[in-house]
Amino acid sequence: MLNHIWFAMILLAILIAAGSDIYNELLAPQPTGISGQKAETRNLNEETKLGRVTSAALEGASTAVEIAIGLIGIMALWLGVMKVAEEAGIMKIIARIVRPITRWLFPKIPEDHPAIGAMIMNIAANMMGLSNAATPLGLKAMEELDTLNPNKGEATDDMCTFLVINTSAITLLPATAIAIRASLGSANPQMIIVPAVLAATCATIVGLTTVKIIQAFNRKKDVKYINTTNRKNRKD
Numbered sequence: 001m002l003n004h005i006w007f008a009m010i011l012l013a014i015l016i017a018a019g020s021d022i023y024n025e026l027l028a029p030q031p032t033g034i035s036g037q038k039a040e041t042r043n044l045n046e047e048t049k050l051g052r053v054t055s056a057a058l059e060g061a062s063t064a065v066e067i068a069i070g071l072i073g074i075m076a077l078w079l080g081v082m083k084v085a086e087e088a089g090i091m092k093i094i095a096r097i098v099r100p101i102t103r104w105l106f107p108k109i110p111e112d113h114p115a116i117g118a119m120i121m122n123i124a125a126n127m128m129g130l131s132n133a134a135t136p137l138g139l140k141a142m143e144e145l146d147t148l149n150p151n152k153g154e155a156t157d158d159m160c161t162f163l164v165i166n167t168s169a170i171t172l173l174p175a176t177a178i179a180i181r182a183s184l185g186s187a188n189p190q191m192i193i194v195p196a197v198l199a200a201t202c203a204t205i206v207g208l209t210t211v212k213i214i215q216a217f218n219r220k221k222d223v224k225y226i227n228t229t230n231r232k233n234r235k236d
Contacts, residue, residue, distance in 0.1 A: 017049035024048075067183055098123065105165075105208070106158045108148070115144035119162055126169035138166050157215045164211050168203035171196055 046052070102116055109115055118141035125134035145159050146152065155163075174196045181189035 013053060014050070017053045021048045021050050067180060073179075105161055108156075108158055109145075113144065113148070115141055115148070115158075118144055119165075122166060123170075126166065127172045128175060134166070134169075138162075160215070161208070161211055164207040165204065168207045169200055170204050171200045 098120060099111075099116075102120065103111065106116070106119075118137055122134050122137035122141055125137055141162060142159065145156065145162065149156050149159070174192060177192055177196065178189045181192065
């Protein structure tokens, strides 16, 4: 679905730029030489929207490669740190610390279910700012949660709650963002740590509060519907 959305956005941008250029070319006067002089060569990359779109796409691709190469070192470092922490048992310690919270957030999931471990690993990776490392763990957690889903293809309350946590992602050390700032020449790339922690914490609190309120409302609505149906059946 996302691939179709991105393709549609790219195609729409190209069509709009091309249509705008064609419209402007039909209405704009054609350049002619003055006093027998040769007309100046036009720079289509700057004068046309389609040319600017093409230039921006090439510049964006070049910048992406530069950023990706600059991230190799810092990502290798922190992924190695995460692996060492996992082998040393630190991740298990973090799991025990956050287990009471996960039990409150996901009361329907059995305590020894593999989804709990995958979610805790995903949360720990996000807290370290390793969003790339957290992605496969998040996908694994969703796969495990789907094994408990009675209605395949429909997100459960636990899936929605985990998605909110994974999206807001409380980050204690935004390693990826720091690496990007450092690769782009920031003088103090680490200055975003405190604002990032505060922003992510507020986002998580608001997200969890909202999703829990909606879930509670839906449960009350379902209970009311069931009671109404039962009373109607008894009358019949």
